[in-house]
Structures are given as C-alpha cells and as structure tokens.
Amino acid sequence: MSFLELKNATVSYSGTQVLNDLSLKIERGEKIALVGQSGAGKSTLLNLLYQKCKNDAALVPQDLGLVSSLTVFHNVYMGQLNQRPTWYNIANLLKPLQKEVDQISPILYQLGLEEKIFEPIRELSGGQQQRTAVARAMYRNSSTFFGDEPVSAVDDHQSHKVLEAISISHETVILSMHDMRLALKYSSRVIGLMDGKLVMNEPSGNLKAADLDHLYKH
Amino acid sequence: MRTSLGFLLVAIILGLFGDFEITTVDPWIEIKRMALGSITPDFQATEDLLTAVINTISFAILGVALGNALGFPLALVFKFRIIRVFCAFIRSVHELFWALIFLQIFGLTSLTGILAIAIPYAGIFAKVYSEILEESNQAPLQAVPSGTSNISIFMFVRMPDAWVHFKTYALYRLECGLRSSAVLGFVGLPTIGFHLESAFSQGKYSEVAALLIIFYVVIAAIRMWVHVRLVPLYIILALLFIPWAGEFTINNAVRFFTFDILPYPLRVAESFDMATLSALGAWLATIWTEQAFPGIISTIILTQVALVGTAALTLVFFPLISTKFFNVFGRSTGHLFLVILRSTPEYVLALIFLLLWGPSMLPAAVALAFHNGAIIGHLMGRYTDDMVLRPDSPKGLNLYSYDILPRIYPQFLAFLFYRWEVIMRETAILGILGIATLGFYIDSAFADLRFDRALFLIIITAILNICIDSLSSYIRRRLRLRTTVELT
Numbered sequence: 001m002s003f004l005e006l007k008n009a010t011v012s013y014s015g016t017q018v019l020n021d022l023s024l025k026i027e028r029g030e031k032i033a034l035v036g037q038s039g040a041g042k043s044t045l046l047n048l049l050y051q052k053c054k055n056d057a058a059l060v061p062q063d064l065g066l067v068s069s070l071t072v073f074h075n076v077y078m079g080q081l082n083q084r085p086t087w088y089n090i091a092n093l094l095k096p097l098q099k100e101v102d103q104i105s106p107i108l109y110q111l112g113l114e115e116k117i118f119e120p121i122r123e124l125s126g127g128q129q130q131r132t133a134v135a136r137a138m139y140r141n142s143s144t145f146f147g148d149e150p151v152s153a154v155d156d157h158q159s160h161k162v163l164e165a166i167s168i169s170h171e172t173v174i175l176s177m178h179d180m181r182l183a184l185k186y187s188s189r190v191i192g193l194m195d196g197k198l199v200m201n202e203p204s205g206n207l208k209a210a211d212l213d214h215l216y217k218h
Numbered sequence: 219m220r221t222s223l224g225f226l227l228v229a230i231i232l233g234l235f236g237d238f239e240i241t242t243v244d245p246w247i248e249i250k251r252m253a254l255g256s257i258t259p260d261f262q263a264t265e266d267l268l269t270a271v272i273n274t275i276s277f278a279i280l281g282v283a284l285g286n287a288l289g290f291p292l293a294l295v296f297k298f299r300i301i302r303v304f305c306a307f308i309r310s311v312h313e314l315f316w317a318l319i320f321l322q323i324f325g326l327t328s329l330t331g332i333l334a335i336a337i338p339y340a341g342i343f344a345k346v347y348s349e350i351l352e353e354s355n356q357a358p359l360q361a362v363p364s365g366t367s368n369i370s371i372f373m374f375v376r377m378p379d380a381w382v383h384f385k386t387y388a389l390y391r392l393e394c395g396l397r398s399s400a401v402l403g404f405v406g407l408p409t410i411g412f413h414l415e416s417a418f419s420q421g422k423y424s425e426v427a428a429l430l431i432i433f434y435v436v437i438a439a440i441r442m443w444v445h446v447r448l449v450p451l452y453i454i455l456a457l458l459f460i461p462w463a464g465e466f467t468i469n470n471a472v473r474f475f476t477f478d479i480l481p482y483p484l485r486v487a488e489s490f491d492m493a494t495l496s497a498l499g500a501w502l503a504t505i506w507t508e509q510a511f512p513g514i515i516s517t518i519i520l521t522q523v524a525l526v527g528t529a530a531l532t533l534v535f536f537p538l539i540s541t542k543f544f545n546v547f548g549r550s551t552g553h554l555f556l557v558i559l560r561s562t563p564e565y566v567l568a569l570i571f572l573l574l575w576g577p578s579m580l581p582a583a584v585a586l587a588f589h590n591g592a593i594i595g596h597l598m599g600r601y602t603d604d605m606v607l608r609p610d611s612p613k614g615l616n617l618y619s620y621d622i623l624p625r626i627y628p629q630f631l632a633f634l635f636y637r638w639e640v641i642m643r644e645t646a647i648l649g650i651l652g653i654a655t656l657g658f659y660i661d662s663a664f665a666d667l668r669f670d671r672a673l674f675l676i677i678i679t680a681i682l683n684i685c686i687d688s689l690s691s692y693i694r695r696r697l698r699l700r701t702t703v704e705l706t
Contacts (some may be wrong), residue, residue, distance in 0.1 A: 054364060065361035069378040078358070078374055082365035089370040133361070140363060 003028045003172065004049055011044050011196075018044045020196040026174070028143075031167060033187035033204070034176040036215050040193040042176040043148050049174060050146045057144040058137035058170075064129055068122040071096075072113060072132050075121060076104050079139035107135050110165045112158055126153035134162055138169055145170040149178060180209040221631070221697065226526055248574050255423020259431050267413065271432055274409040276456035277328070277402065278395035281335025283453055285395075286388060288336065289343025296348035309341030310639075310683035312647045313398045314565075315657075315676050317405050318664050322478065323471045328460040331407045335398050339391060350383045351376055389444060396437055397563040404565065404650070408461065411566075418569055430562065437561045478669040485670070505671055510678050513649070513656035517682065520579050520586075520655055521642040527587030528594065528641065529634055533623070535595025540602040542622060543614075552599075559592035564644050565651070572651055582648045582655075586641055594633045601629055628697070635694050639687040646679050656682070 004026040011019040018041045026032060026049070034042045043062055050059050058079065066075050073096055081089060092100055101117070108114045111131045121129055130153050137145060145166055151159040159179070163186040166173055177183035183190060184204050192200025192215045200215065261267070295301050317334035324330045358375045403411020410429050417425040444452075477485060483497035537543040538552030559567075567589055571581030602622055611621055649657025656679045663672035 059361060061357070061360050063357045065358040067358050067375060067378050068355070069382060070374070074374065074378075078362060080363070081370050081374060082363040082367075086367045086369045089367075090373055093373055136361060 002026060004052055006048065009048060011041075011048065018196050019048070022196070022198050024191070024198065024201075026172070028172055030172055031186060031188045032174040033183035033190045034174065034193065035178075035180065035183055035190060035200075035212055036193035038178075040215075041196040042193055044196075045193065046146055046148050046174065046176050053144055056142050057146055058140040058142045060130075060133045060137050060147040060150040062148040064133040066121045066129055066133055066136075069120055071118050071120055072108065072124070072135070073101065073104055073117050075132050076107065076135045076139050079136040080141075104135075104139060107138050110138075111135050111162055127155060127158065130154055131158070131162060134166065138165065143170060144172040145174070147173075147175040149176055151182070152178060180212045183212070184209060221693070222529070225522070225529075228522055251421065252423050252570070252574075255425075256427045258424045259427035260422075260424035261428045261432075266408075267410075267429065267432070270403070270408060270410045270413050270429075271436065272459055273407075274396065274399045274403075274411075274433070275436065276460045277331040277335060277407070277409060278392060278399040279449075279452050279456045280332045280460070281399065282339060282388065282392045282395040283449070284332060284336035285339030285343055285391070288340035290347060292340065292344035293347035293351060296344055301344070305341040305344045306684050306687065307341070307680055309338045309345070310643070310680040310687070311338060311676055312643045312657075312679075313338055314401060314405060314647050314650065315660060315679070317402050317407070318660070318672070319676070321405065322474050322664075322669060325470070326406050328407075328462060331399070331402050331409070331460075334402060335395055339395065343388075343391070346387055347380075347384060350380045350387070354380050385446060389440065392444060393437055393440055393561075396433075396440075397561070400433060401563045401565045411563075414566060414569075418573065430566075434558060434561050438557060474669065479673045481670045481674070482668075502674075505674060509659040509671070510656070510675060512654065513659050513675065514678065514682060516579070516653075517642065517645050517649075517655040517679075520582055520645045520648075520653070521638075521686075523579070524583045524586035524590070524641050524645060525634065525638055527583055528590040528637065529630075531587050531591030532594040532598060532630065532634070535591050536598035536602065537618060537622075539596065539599035540622075542602050542605070542607065542617065556592045556596050556599075559588050560596060562589065564589040565647065568648050568651055577652045579653055582645070582651070582653045586644055586648075589644075590637055590641055594630070594637060597633060598626060598630060601626060631697065632694060635690045638690045639683055642683055642686050646683075 002025040004024075006022060006024045009019055009022045009024075010017065022041075022045070024045075034045060036042055050057055067078075074093060077092060077100055084092075091097065096118070105114060105117065108117055111134060113128060113131050113135060116124060116128060116132075121132065124132065130150060134147070134150050137147070147166065150166070151162050154162060159182055163175075163182060166175075167186055173186075175183075175187070177187075184207060187204045190200060190202055190204050190207055190212070191198065192212065194215055200212075292301060292305060296305070313334050316337050317330060320330040320333050324333075354376045359371070362371055362375060399409050400411045400414075403409035403413065404415050406412065410433060414426060414429055417423070417429065481498055481501055483494055483501050535552075535556060539549050539556060541549070544552060564585055568582050568585035571585050575581050605622070605625065607617075607621065611617055646655055646657040646660075649655035649659065650661040652658065656675055660672050660675045660679070663669070663675060
C-alpha cells in the first residue's frame with residue numbers, strides 16, 4: 001500500500017475538466033515536483049493529495065492564506081494553533097509569549113526572516129510573505145509538506161535556502177514548481193501535467209531542464 | 219436614471235399633497251436675531267454649560283460602549299433569522315422614542331439616557347459587525363491545522379482584519395452617539411439639548427451659538443481625544459461623572475410593563491370575552507384612522523421629499539470639498555460648511571428652520587435635506603478625490619456633468635438608498651417638533667400618559683421603517699449598487 005494513491009481521478013469545475021483520469025502513487029520519503037503550464041491542473045492535484053493526509057501535512061496554498069493585519073510571528077504560530085489550549089492561544093495573540101518566540105525564531109532565521117518577526121504581513125514584500133507562509137507550514141512539524149509554487153516570488157538565492165530548509169525538515173515533500181532548474185535540483189521525481197493529464201513521471205536523475213520544455217509548448 | 223426620475227416625480231406629486239408653507243409673518247426679524255447671536259456667542263451664559271457638555275460626552279461614550287458590548291455577541295449569531303428580525307426592530311425605533319419609553323420605566327435617570335442610545339445602536343452594531351466579519355478574508359482558514367478550536371480560529375483568522383474596520387465604524391458611531399446624546403436633552407436629560415431647548419425658546423441665540431460651537435469642537439476633535447487604549451478610562455470617568463440619583467422604583471417598571479402598555483380595553487376588562495375583543499377592535503380602529511394612518515401618510519410624504527431634497531443638495535455640496543473643483547482655500551471653506559451641517563443634529567436644524575418659517579413640513583424637509591446632503595456630499599467629495607482623470611479632461615461645469623457625475627452616479631445612488639431608512643427614522647422623530655408625522659402622535663400620546671397608544675404607534679413606525687429598509691436593499695440589489703459598510 002502506497003503512502004498516497006490516486007486511481008483514475010477526474011475533477012471538473014463547473015463543466016470544465018481540470019483533472020482527467022489520473023492515476024498516481026507516491027511513497028513516503030519521496031520529493032515530488034509537479035510541473036506544467038498554468039491551468040494544467042497542478043493546484044487541483046496538489047489540493048487533492050493534501051486532502052488525503054491533511055492531519056499530518058502542512059500546506060502553503062497558492063494565495064498563502066496569511067492574515068494581513070497580524071505579525072509574521074502570529075501567522076507562523078497559527079501552524080500549531082491546534083496544539084495549544086484556546087486561552088493560551090488568545091494570551092499569545094494579545095502579547096507574544098517568550099517561549100513561543102524562542103521556538104519560532106530559529107525557523108525564521110533559516111528563511112532569512114528573523115528581522116521581520118514582529119512586522120505585520122501587509123508591510124512585507126511578496127517574497128517575504130511567501131517565506132512567512134513557508135515558515136508557518138514548517139512550524140507545524142508535520143512529516144509531509146505540500147507547497148503550491150512556494151518560492152515563485154522569492155529571489156534566486158533565497159529560493160535555494162527555502163527549498164533546502166523544506167527538504168531537510170520533512171520526510172515527504174510535494175511541490176508544484178515553475179522554475180525547472182529548482183524543480184530538478186530539489187526533487188527525486190518529476191510529475192508533468194498537461195491539460196489535466198499525466199504526461200511525465202520520471203526520476204529527476206534521468207532528466208535535464210530541456211526535457212521539460214515540451215510541457216510548456218502549446 | 220429611470221429610478222432617479224421616478225423618485226423625483228413621486229416627490230413632486232407627494233409634495234403637492236404635503237403641507238409646505240411659510241407661516242411666520244416676517245421670518246427676516248428672526249433671521250437677523252439668529253445671525254447676530256451666531257457672531258456673538260456667549261460662553262458664560264449658563265454655569266451648567268460645562269456640566270452639560272461633559273454629560274453629553276459621557277452618555278455618548280457609555281451608550282456606544284454598551285451598544286458595542288450588546289451588539290458584538292449579536293453579530294456572531296446574526297445568521298439566525300430571529301436575531302436579524304430582533305435587531306432590525308430595535309434599530310428601527312429612534313433613540314428619542316427609546317428615551318420616551320425608558321423615561322416611564324427608569325424616570326429621568328442616567329440609565330434612561332444610556333439605554334436610549336445603547337439599545338438601537340446594539341441593533342446597528344450587530345448588523346454592521348456581522349457584515350464586516352462576513353467580508354473578512356477566508357483564505358487563511360485553509361492553512362489552519364484541523365482540530366483547532368473555533369474560538370482560536372475566530373480570534374486568529376477573522377478578528378485581526380475585522381478589528382480595524384470595527385474601530386473605524388465604532389468611532390463613526392461615537393460621532394452619531396454624540397449627536398443622539400445631545401438631542402436626548404430635549405426630553406429632559408441633562409445634556410446640551412436641554413439647554414439648547416430653553417435657549418431657543420427664550421430666543422437667547424448667543425447662548426445657542428456658544429453651545430453649538432463647543433459641540434462642533436468636541437466632534438471635530440474626535441480623532442484627537444478618542445483612542446482605543448483610553449476608552450476604558452473614559453468609561454470609568456463617565457460612570458463617575460454622570461448623576462446616578464433618580465426616582466427609579468421597581469413598582470414603576472412593573473406597572474409600566476403589566477398595566478400601562480396594555481391596550482386600554484384590555485386594562486379595564488374584567489374577563490377576556492367577546493365584548494373585550496370588540497372593544498379592542500374599536501380601540502385599534504380609532505387609533506388607526508385618527509392617528510396611525512394620517513401619521514404614516516405624512517411620514518412617507520416628508521421622507522420622500524426630504525430624500526429627493528437630500529439628493530439635490532448632495533449634488534451641489536460634494537464639489538465644494540473635491541480636489542477636482544476647488545483649490546485649498548475653497549475646499550477648507552467647503553469643509554467647514556459641511557462639518558457644521560453634519561454635526562448639527564437634524565433635530566436642532568429643524569428647530570431653527572421651524573422658528574424661522576413656522577410649523578409646516580417645509581422646515582423639516584429642508585433640515586433633513588441639508589443634514590443628510592452634507593453627510594453624503596462629504597462622502598462623495600472624498601470619493602471623487604481618488605478618481606483619476608484623463609490628462610485632457612474638461613474643467614468646471616463640463617467636467618462635472620460629462621465626466622465626474624456619470625462616473626460617481628451609481629455610488630451616489632447607493633449612498634442615498636442607504637440613507638433612505640435613516641431619513642425616515644428622523645422624519646418620524648421630527649413630529650415631536652409639531653409636524654404631524656408619526657412622531658407627533660407618539661409624543662402626544664406620551665404627554666397624555668396614554669402609553670398603550672404610544673407603544674402601538676411606535677411599533678407601527680418600526681414596521682414602516684423595516685419596510686423601507688427592505689425596499690431599499692431590494693432596489694440596491696436590483697440596480698446592483700454596492701458600497702462600503704461605513705454608513706448605515
């Protein structure tokens with residue numbers, strides 16, 4: 001029995017088919033990169049897989065899902081909102097507790113966000129917001145990580161740092177990516193989608209960036 | 219456009235039936251005396267002036283705070299129909315009517331003043347806060363780990379973004395609360411309305427001017443003295459300051475609920491039989507034909523005329539503060555003019571025009587149009603400031619009619635429809651000044667100690683208001699008008 005398995009999955013939104021008869025197996029410990037043009041069905045596939053194991057998985061959704069008037073600290077803290085009693089959550093909302101700050105700071109340091117810890121999200125750049133969403137997902141301490149283009153707005157140098165950090169701290173990683181070099185470097189297998197169909201399913205070692213080009217010619 | 223013309227036509231037709239005339243012999247004498255008074259404000263006139271101002275602020279703060287405390291929990295359960303109906307009802311009764319009711323229960327005490335503001339405001343807060351919460355960003359919910367308690371989700375996901383809007387709206391409501399609080403003086407509570415009434419009736423216009431100037435300053439400076447952190451302090455100070463002595467007795471309250479408000483035939487009936495029932499029917503029929511029906515008709519006439527008047531004045535007022543039409547100097551004058559019209563409670567404005575022109579619908583309609591026109595004009599003016607014009611746009615009147623007006627028209631209509639129900643509530647209340655709207659009959663019923671009649675008429679007024687409110691939201695939906703929640 002595989003860790004995650006889809007058999008003949010078909011998804012359509014208001015008449016338009018987004019995933020078409022798609023079958024897929026993912027084992028624990030794999031690092032998967034989902035590639036394909038926008039509209040190929042990557043987000044739908046990612047969310048479908050996430051729903052199957054959401055109790056022990058962290059997600060960085062495409063729209064990030066950050067609360068814009070809260071600080072970076074509070075947004076990251078939300079990753080463990082279910083671990084603490086309600087009164088404790090509220091106390092920490094009103095005044096950040098030192099214990100929590102000490103736990104969250106190292107994650108922010110890894111992602112180069114340590115100086116922004118008490119800034120509200122709306123003051124941050126797109127890349128910084130994306131890294132905050134990654135930090136929140138990492139803070140969940142789950143074994144599986146899902147990310148929908150988690151570094152699309154982060155600069156090249158930082159992208160490596162972020163993907164490195166995600167890779168090290170999670171057993172299984174499933175990311176949709178648009179940068180082919182990064183996709184190959186941080187994955188063990190590449191899954192390519194086109195028009196909702198699975199058109200590539202190869203170990204990353206067998207592939208070069210140029211091999212992925214045809215997924216984008218349409 | 220068709221809608222606007224329709225409303226204009228209705229107003230003209232209704233206007234023909236309404237009683238619009240100047241009945242004073244020579245309004246100019248009174249105008250001269252008022253003008254003289256307004257340039258010679260007399261700040262020493264009443265020793266109690268300072269006390270009255272602080273009372274006004276205290277009642278407003280306590281009323282708005284209590285309204286918040288009651289309205290917020292209601293906002294959380296607003297999805298239940300029964301709650302929505304309940305809130306619609308309590309906010310459809312004007313503060314002054316609430317005050318008249320509470321006067322019978324608690325007497326002339328501070329509690330009457332606070333509750334008169336808090337109860338209708340709770341209904342308004344519940345509606346607006348629930349709308350704000352509904353519009354809050356739902357995206358973060360996706361990222362909240364499953365198994366999180368609902369309270370935690372609410373506090374972390376929905377509250378933070380809504381909080382900013384809550385603060386802005388509560389501040390706006392405090393401004394309204396100050397006006398309401400001032401007007402409560404007209405029914406005897408110790409706010410500035412009390413002194414305004416006696417000053418007006420004695421023609422001491424210098425005293426009136428002094429009171430109003432202080433009031434404008436308090437409202438204009440509201441952003442300087444109100445801060446979230448200071449609110450608890452203000453609440454404590456207000457509680458300490460306002461008078462607590464009063465003639466409240468539990469017997470009074472019990473009597474009011476179990477006896478006074480019962481329709482007269484039920485009160486005198488010895489048993490509940492057919493005779494009582496037919497007496498009750500006759501009682502209802504009399505009130506309906508003699509008071510409720512004529513009251514409803516004149517309330518509707520005045521409301522529609524005032525609404526169209528508001529629309530006309532808005533179109534004149536908004537350019538006064540717009541960067542698109544006037545320079546800094548012109549705009550400052552415009553701002554000052556609109557602030558004064560906005561901050562003067564419509565009740566006081568109506569009283570001024572009433573003194574000038576004598577009792578008819580005219581002073582009430584003009585007062586409502588000026589007050590509401592200034593409010594919407596202010597919002598429209600600010601709205602035009604954010605508009606981007608093409609580089610070769612025309613200027614002056616051409617700019618107004620060919621560019622700005624067509625672009626802001628949907629917004630303008632949306633604001634007007636929002637204000638419709640408010641105008642109707644104010645129309646009813648102006649009856650207390652002697653114009654034969656529903657408020658006139660309610661006030662007379664209270665004066666004659668016929669509380670059963672008063673309550674019946676208040677309920678009629680509330681139902682009329684709720685009808686207008688639903689009609690307005692129906693039209694807004696039909697015309698697909700959207701606006702921000704900031705002005706209910």
